[in-house]
Amino acid sequence: xxxxxxxxxxxxxxxxxxxxxxxxxxxxxxxxxxxxxxxxxxxxxxxxxxxxxxxxxxxxxxxxxxxxxx
Numbered sequence: 001x002x003x004x005x006x007x008x009x010x011x012x013x014x015x016x017x018x019x020x021x022x023x024x025x026x027x028x029x030x031x032x033x034x035x036x037x038x039x040x041x042x043x044x045x046x047x048x049x050x051x052x053x054x055x056x057x058x059x060x061x062x063x064x065x066x067x068x069x070x
Contacts, residue, residue: 007013022029049057 018024019030
């Protein structure tokens, strides 16, 4: 709703309300901390990865090696 052409499409004439004066281009100020918090919480609440998943991660880290060994 901050793009002039989009405001014309939806016939929006009200002024743009900014949160704490932060422009939409700076949305990472909110998104980065929220995303990081979600990653940490879900990793702590979720089960530990299986041996197969751990082997796959090792295989991706060291391409060309035998899965599970590097």
